[in-house]
Amino acid sequence: MLTLICTLLGGAAAELHAGHSHADSGSLPTEELKRLNKAIKAADMYLHDKTVRLDSMSRSYRELPASDHIARWQTAMNLAEGYLPLRADSALKYSQLALECARTDHDWPQELQSRVVRVNALSTCGIFTKALAEFNEIDPSQVPANLKVPYWMAGRKLYGYMRLYVEGEQEFYKQYTDLYFQYDDSLMRVLPASDHIRQFYTAERLVNQGHNKEAKEILEEMVRQLPEEANLYGMASFQLALVAKNEGYPRLYATYLAKAAISDIKGCVKDGLALPTLAEWLYREGELNLAFQYINYALEDAMEGNVRMRTVTIAAMLPVIDEAYREKINASRDELMVYFLLVTFLLILSGGLVFVLMRLNKRSRANARQLARTSELQESYIGHFIGLCSTYANRLHSLQKLVVRKLASGQADELQKLIKSGKFGEDQNEEFYKIFDNAFLDIYPDFIEHMNALLRPEEAVELKKERELTPELRIYAFVRLGVDESTRIAQMLNYSVSTVYSYRNRMRNRAKDRENFERDVMQIGKRPLESEE
Numbered sequence: 001m002l003t004l005i006c007t008l009l010g011g012a013a014a015e016l017h018a019g020h021s022h023a024d025s026g027s028l029p030t031e032e033l034k035r036l037n038k039a040i041k042a043a044d045m046y047l048h049d050k051t052v053r054l055d056s057m058s059r060s061y062r063e064l065p066a067s068d069h070i071a072r073w074q075t076a077m078n079l080a081e082g083y084l085p086l087r088a089d090s091a092l093k094y095s096q097l098a099l100e101c102a103r104t105d106h107d108w109p110q111e112l113q114s115r116v117v118r119v120n121a122l123s124t125c126g127i128f129t130k131a132l133a134e135f136n137e138i139d140p141s142q143v144p145a146n147l148k149v150p151y152w153m154a155g156r157k158l159y160g161y162m163r164l165y166v167e168g169e170q171e172f173y174k175q176y177t178d179l180y181f182q183y184d185d186s187l188m189r190v191l192p193a194s195d196h197i198r199q200f201y202t203a204e205r206l207v208n209q210g211h212n213k214e215a216k217e218i219l220e221e222m223v224r225q226l227p228e229e230a231n232l233y234g235m236a237s238f239q240l241a242l243v244a245k246n247e248g249y250p251r252l253y254a255t256y257l258a259k260a261a262i263s264d265i266k267g268c269v270k271d272g273l274a275l276p277t278l279a280e281w282l283y284r285e286g287e288l289n290l291a292f293q294y295i296n297y298a299l300e301d302a303m304e305g306n307v308r309m310r311t312v313t314i315a316a317m318l319p320v321i322d323e324a325y326r327e328k329i330n331a332s333r334d335e336l337m338v339y340f341l342l343v344t345f346l347l348i349l350s351g352g353l354v355f356v357l358m359r360l361n362k363r364s365r366a367n368a369r370q371l372a373r374t375s376e377l378q379e380s381y382i383g384h385f386i387g388l389c390s391t392y393a394n395r396l397h398s399l400q401k402l403v404v405r406k407l408a409s410g411q412a413d414e415l416q417k418l419i420k421s422g423k424f425g426e427d428q429n430e431e432f433y434k435i436f437d438n439a440f441l442d443i444y445p446d447f448i449e450h451m452n453a454l455l456r457p458e459e460a461v462e463l464k465k466e467r468e469l470t471p472e473l474r475i476y477a478f479v480r481l482g483v484d485e486s487t488r489i490a491q492m493l494n495y496s497v498s499t500v501y502s503y504r505n506r507m508r509n510r511a512k513d514r515e516n517f518e519r520d521v522m523q524i525g526k527r528p529l530e531s532e533e
Contacts, residue, residue: 234263270305459510
């Protein structure tokens with residue numbers, strides 16, 4: 001994709017006219033290239049408009065009676081001249097028809113004009129041998145004064161094409177160049193100074209001689225006066241491009257080449273040299289995308305117009321530009337592969353990071369659940385502890401009131417009997433067991449299932465009442481809470497130490513793994529939390 005690296009600074013013609021003392025930068029003529037691209041897109045429209053007129057004229061020619069030689073000759077001549085810059089083979093066809101009409105009427109001036117147009121068509125087609133043979137058949141002494149200009153112009157064009165074709169072959173190049181300038185000199189002698197063709201030939205010769213300043217003045221004036229679609233406008237712009245190149249203005253050189261190419265496209269001129277020359281310049285500037293686009297368009301244009309001379313010229317440039325363009329495409333493909341591999345690596349890395357983040361997020365959620373569970377347990381601990389304290393405070397207060405009442409009423413002996421009977425303590429113990437059992441099962445709701453899993457199936461414990469632990473389970477509930485000393489358990493549960501020893505022994509004997517039984521009890525409630533992580 002082409003990146004236009006600078007905008008066009010000012011009007012190109014005004015800049016050339018100002019004659020800067022230093023070379024301009026090598027940046028691209030952005031605005032003119034945009035106009036050229038726009039013209040290329042609209043080329044079919046310009047071609048359609050011109051072919052519609054020529055097709056209409058062609059239908060008129062076919063409708064003319066065969067006996068009306070004059071009208072048929074004139075129409076055929078108009079068609080030949082109209083098709084000449086557009087489609088050389090059609091120009092050749094109609095020049096032949098015009099020649100046949102002239103021969104039928106034995107009209108020498110008409111025949112001469114037809115021959116001249118036919119030579120121009122043959123030259124454009126690149127059929128130089130035939131063109132030269134037919135041109136040499138014309139006796140210069142027989143050419144009337146009013147037809148000398150088109151005759152000399154045909155000779156100039158023929159030898160101009162031929163010298164370009166043999167460029168590099170010094171002997172033939174010099175021979176054709178001498179003949180070219182002979183016809184050029186003849187034209188310069190007879191064309192009036194005000195004639196645009198005379199002005200162009202003068203400027204072209206000045207450019208060849210290195211008189212750039214004088215040529216520039218003539219050409220700029222022509223460009224101001226002529227419409228953009230005129231063939232002479234494009235030719236003058238091309239010569240202005242050569243002036244800019246000679247004076248060291250590469251960007252301005254490209255600007256005028258673009259203007260000349262735009263003129264060729266709008267005028268449907270298929271033998272223009274501006275576009276392929278611009279493509280070559282862009283190639284040297286490293287702008288391969290545009291160079292490739294323009295050279296291919298120029299080649300298609302020349303082939304469509306059957307302009308063999310231009311086809312040969314363009315074909316010589318095409319392989320170099322095409323190879324460079326393909327190398328760039330291959331390099332871009334290699335870069336794309338590197339980017340693809342890099343993106344693939346980044347995607348894999350991103351996938352790994354996403355996986356790690358998901359694992360961390362899952363662990364974070366598990367930790368959050370564990371913290372929430374811990375918070376719930378803490379709240380449960382605090383709630384049950386406060387409830388237990390409140391119960392004992394109430395019991396102590398009741399006991400205090402009972403003692404005061406009994407003593408006040410002189411029932412000290414009865415109070416002593418009540419205390420010795422242990423009934424009051426049993427009530428307290430039952431209340432404590434109930435509160436403890438509820439609190440513990442709230443904290444470890446699966447305690448009984450876990451305990452039974454540690455016991456042999458036939459030794460499984462069954463509760464007599466819901467949420468009421470057996471003495472054995474209550475003792476191991478304290479073990480699970482970290483109170484593993486039998487004396488402390490006995491104190492808390494108001495059991496004898498021997499009772500605690502007996503219950504613990506009995507439970508170990510019922511276990512699947514007697515040696516590790518109490519260690520396994522300590523793990524109850526931990527493993528499910530760990531599995532969630």
